[in-house]
Every structure is written in C-alpha cells, then in structure tokens.
Amino acid sequence: MICPKRTSELLDLHLAPFKDKDPAWEVGVSKIAGRGLMATRSLKRGQIIFKDMPLLISLSAHEEDSLNTCSVCLTELPDTRFMCRMGCGLPVCSLCSKKKQHKNDCDLLKSWGPNEPEVANSVIIRLLCVARALNLNKDQRDLIYCLQANLDNNHRVEVRNAAKCFKNFPTDKKIFEIMNRTVAVLRTNGFDKTTDRTNDNQEFNYRALYPLFAVMNHDCIPNTYYTFEAKTNIMIVRAAVDIPEGFEITTTYTKLFTGNIARHLFLKMKKGFTCKCSRCSDPTEKGAYISGLYCRDTNCSGLVVPEITGLPHPNYNCLECKQKSTHAQMMKSQDFASGAINAKANSNSLRTLVQYLNEKSDNFIPSSNYVVIDAKLTVLQRLGQGREDCSEELAANTRLRYSRDVIQVMDQLGLGESLVRTQLQELLRREEELRAKRLAEDAEKQRKLAELQAKAAEADKLLAALEEAARAEEVAAAPAPAPAPAPAATETA
Ligand SMILES: [Zn+2]
Numbered sequence: 001m002i003c004p005k006r007t008s009e010l011l012d013l014h015l016a017p018f019k020d021k022d023p024a025w026e027v028g029v030s031k032i033a034g035r036g037l038m039a040t041r042s043l044k045r046g047q048i049i050f051k052d053m054p055l056l057i058s059l060s061a062h063e064e065d066s067l068n069t070c071s072v073c074l075t076e077l078p079d080t081r082f083m084c085r086m087g088c089g090l091p092v093c094s095l096c097s098k099k100k101q102h103k104n105d106c107d108l109l110k111s112w113g114p115n116e117p118e119v120a121n122s123v124i125i126r127l128l129c130v131a132r133a134l135n136l137n138k139d140q141r142d143l144i145y146c147l148q149a150n151l152d153n154n155h156r157v158e159v160r161n162a163a164k165c166f167k168n169f170p171t172d173k174k175i176f177e178i179m180n181r182t183v184a185v186l187r188t189n190g191f192d193k194t195t196d197r198t199n200d201n202q203e204f205n206y207r208a209l210y211p212l213f214a215v216m217n218h219d220c221i222p223n224t225y226y227t228f229e230a231k232t233n234i235m236i237v238r239a240a241v242d243i244p245e246g247f248e249i250t251t252t253y254t255k256l257f258t259g260n261i262a263r264h265l266f267l268k269m270k271k272g273f274t275c276k277c278s279r280c281s282d283p284t285e286k287g288a289y290i291s292g293l294y295c296r297d298t299n300c301s302g303l304v305v306p307e308i309t310g311l312p313h314p315n316y317n318c319l320e321c322k323q324k325s326t327h328a329q330m331m332k333s334q335d336f337a338s339g340a341i342n343a344k345a346n347s348n349s350l351r352t353l354v355q356y357l358n359e360k361s362d363n364f365i366p367s368s369n370y371v372v373i374d375a376k377l378t379v380l381q382r383l384g385q386g387r388e389d390c391s392e393e394l395a396a397n398t399r400l401r402y403s404r405d406v407i408q409v410m411d412q413l414g415l416g417e418s419l420v421r422t423q424l425q426e427l428l429r430r431e432e433e434l435r436a437k438r439l440a441e442d443a444e445k446q447r448k449l450a451e452l453q454a455k456a457a458e459a460d461k462l463l464a465a466l467e468e469a470a471r472a473e474e475v476a477a478a479p480a481p482a483p484a485p486a487p488a489a490t491e492t493a
C-alpha cells in the first residue's frame with residue numbers, strides 16, 4: 001500500500017491554491033481497499049467536502065471526435081486552420097499559442113518530430129494528457145505514482161502506438177515508464193469522456209486526472225456526488241447524505257442505475273476489483289430489484305434476481321417459487337426486453353415509446369428493471385427539449401409520473417443527493433406548480449361559471465317576478481267589467 005502520509009503531503013501541495021486550513025477529509029486506512037478518504041468531522045447532506053483541480057487535463061480525442069478544439073483552453077475552434085503553425089501537431093487557438101502551457105507542449109512534441117504535423121491526428125492529440133506528465137515537477141510526478149494504477153497487459157499499448165506517429169520518439173526507458181504509468185493511473189482513476197463514470201447527467205468531455213478524487217474509494221451507493229465548474233474545470237465534491245465523523249467518503253465509478261451483474265463486470269474489467277458494498281451483497285439491491293426479471297414459470301408471479309456469487313454469469317433465483325434459472329436463460333428475457341424497448345426508443349415517435357412503457361412493457365419486464373428506468377430517463381431528457389409528438393397533457397403526466405418513479409428508485413437504493421436527483425426534483429416541482437396553477441385556474445373558471453349561473457338564475461327570478469307584477473298590474477288597470485244592465489224599468493211601473 002502507498003503510504004497515506006506521503007499521499008497527504010503531496011495532495012496538500014497540489015491543493016495549496018485553495019488554502020483550505022481545516023479540510024473535512026484526511027487520507028486514512030480504508031475498510032474498502034488500501035487507503036481512502038475519511039471525514040474529519042460530521043458532514044451534512046449537500047455540504048461541500050472538497051474542491052479538486054486537475055493535475056492533468058486535455059482532450060479525449062477519441063477516433064470519432066472532431067479535433068478542432070484548442071488543446072489549452074479546450075474551446076472549440078473553426079474547423080479550418082486550427083493546427084499550431086510551429087509544427088507540433090496540436091490544435092491551438094491564436095491566443096493560447098502564445099501561452100506558457102502551449103510553449104511547453106509545443107517544444108516537447110516538436111522535439112519528437114510528428115510525421116504530419118499539419119494534419120490533426122487523434123493519437124497524438126490524445127497522448128498530450130499523458131505527455132504532459134513529463135513536464136510536471138517532481139512532487140507532482142510523485143503524486144501520480146502515489147495513485148492506484150492497474151498495470152495490466154494493455155496499459156503499454158497507447159504509448160507504443162503513439163510512438164509510430166513521430167520520427168524521433170524518445171527511446172529512453174524512464175520516459176516510457178513515466179508515460180505508461182500515467183496511462184495506467186488515468187485508466188484506473190481518471191476521467192475520459194466516454195467512461196461510464198460521468199453518469200450523473202453532467203457532461204465532461206475531457207481526459208483528466210483529479211488526484212484527491214482519485215484517492216476516494218468506490219461504493220455502489222456513494223455518499224458523495226460531484227460537479228464541475230464550467231470555465232475552470234474545478235471539481236466540487238459534496239456530501240450526498242449525512243456522513244458521520246470518521247466515516248469513509250466514497251464515490252461511484254459506475255452508473256447509478258445499472259444492475260448488480262453489469263456493475264460487477266464493469267468494475268472487474270475496467271477497474272480491476274470486485275465490489276463488496278452493501279448493494280453488491282444484496283440480491284434484491286435494497287429492494288429496488290434493478291436486475292429483477294419475471295419468473296419463467298408463467299403460473300408464478302415472483303421476481304427472479306441474480307445470486308451473489310462473485311461470478312460474472314451467476315444463476316438466478318425466483319424469490320417466490322425458489323426455482324433456479326441459468327444466467328443464459330435469464331439473459332434471453334433481459335435481451336428481449338432491452339431490444340424491444342430500445343427499438344421504440346430509437347423510433348422517431350416519443351409518444352409510441354411512452355405508450356409502450358405505460359401499457360406494454362410491464363407484461364414482459366418489471367418496471368423496476370434498469371432498462372425501464374433508463375428508458376424513462378431518456379423520455380424525461382427528450383421531453384426537456386420539447387414534447388415532440390406527445391400531447392400537452394401526455395407530456396405533463398409523463399414528466400410527473402416518471403420523475404416520481406425514478407426518485408422512488410433512488411430512495412429505495414438509499415441514494416442521497418445527486419445531480420440527477422436535483423434535476424428530477426426541480427422538474428417535479430415545476431410540474432406540480434403548473435398542475436396546481438391549472439387546477440386553480442379550473443376552479444376559478446368553475447367559480448365564475450357558478451357565479452354567472454347564480455346571476456342568471458337571479459335574473460330569471462327577477463324577470464319572473466316582474467312578469468308576475470306586470471300581469472297583476474294589467475289585471476288591476478283593466479276597466480271593471482260593465483255591470484249587468486239593470487232590468488229595464490217597465491214603463492208600466
Ligand atoms: Zn485556446
């Protein structure tokens with residue numbers, strides 16, 4: 001294990017610009033693995049625990065990426081003439097081309113002689129993040145060596161391949177060693193645009209190493225969440241739940257809503273360890289049943305969940321009838337459901353997807369399954385941009401229902417604050433406000449209608465009374481009927 005004390009000293013140097021005299025964390029011996037971060041005092045949900053800045057940051061430059069982004073300020077450039085004119089093979093804006101950072105990058109890469117410096121080459125641009133380790137000072141370099149690195153067979157491939165893009169790539173073993181080590185640390189602890197780590201609805205498009213963050217251990221129910229400041233790329237880590245003094249401060253390397261098996265595979269393959277957290281040790285995942293599927297026995301209404309074995313392809317058990325199914329059997333159900341739902345998600349009609357989730361998918365996949373949760377998040381995201389072919393009413397009902405559904409899953413899992421939760425709660429609040437407003441408007445309309453009706457009834461009554469009076473008057477004014485003629489006096493009387 002790397003010495004916690006030395007790691008602490010180097011982290012203090014790295015974080016000196018923040019001048020935090022009394023940090024809420026310390027590096028200590030972890031119960032999870034090796035060394036980790038511990039809370040030095042009790043922390044309240046939502047409270048900032050620390051800020052971290054990248055020791056290394058540059059473009060991810062994956063093969064499919066467009067490469068017209070400045071390698072220093074990371075802003076997008078017009079897609080003509082964005083390469084450095086000094087022949088270093090890096091994209092750089094005119095402002096940054098005069099900065100010290102680029103001068104260092106430029107001198108280093110020029111000395112290696114890029115084969116085609118005027119052509120943007122993703123291999124060279126991607127290597128920059130690693131190559132910059134060569135220009136760090138000794139303490140900074142030592143800090144890289146203090147961080148966990150999975151030194152598997154693949155970590156040497158990147159530098160070996162990049163070497164082919166230069167005429168005079170160094171042959172010095174030490175230089176290779178530093179770069180290979182940096183690659184391994186980045187793969188184990190760094191950020192890279194496409195990794196699943198940036199799962200919390202915030203985009204992060206770079207390749208970067210945040211050293212303090214890198215010391216945090218993983219838990220599938222993390223007690224922190226993080227965000228990035230837009231311009232500076234400073235990372236802010238906050239408590240997701242209340243954390244008692246002395247407790248370990250954790251983060252997650254996986255998506256929040258993937259099931260036990262998918263998380264297990266990801267952590268094993270990409271991060272080289274087996275997670276033994278409370279969620280991973282519980283086949284029901286805290287009763288959230290994220291991996292839950294229906295029992296294959298059509299007479300049984302039970303849910304089937306994977307056994308906890310530590311194997312990549314475990315059997316499944318029905319919680320009701322106790323029937324065992326093989327991994328392959330259950331994967332058929334899971335793949336079928338994923339295929340069906342994704343087909344609807346990829347069709348152009350959002351309304352079709354929503355109706356499918358509301359009316360059909362429950363027949364073959366439990367609504368707790370991660371495929372359904374992912375689909376609901378997709379729907380909410382698309383609704384955030386416009387209601388597409390959904391009616392006003394369907395859009396409103398869906399926003400309300402799906403955000404409640406996902407929040408409920410988060411509560412079930414014991415997931416505290418996160419960016420996703422904040423966004424969902426905000427959506428829910430706005431939707432409930434709108435709904436309350438609509439209800440109030442409807443009530444007001446009803447009240448006005450009733451008022452009008454009452455007035456009309458009043459008027460009717462008045463009219464009827466007037467008519468009655470008029471009739472009575474008519475009767476009174478009419479000349480009295482002529483008295484019956486008196487019998488004619490008889491002349492003879
Ligand atoms: Zn720039």
Ligand SMILES: [Zn+2]
Binds near residue numbers: 086089090102105106
């Ligand atoms: Zn240059």
Ligand SMILES: [Zn+2]
Binds near residue numbers: 276
């Ligand atoms: Zn776990």
Ligand SMILES: [Zn+2]
Binds near residue numbers: 303319322
């Ligand atoms: Zn069953």
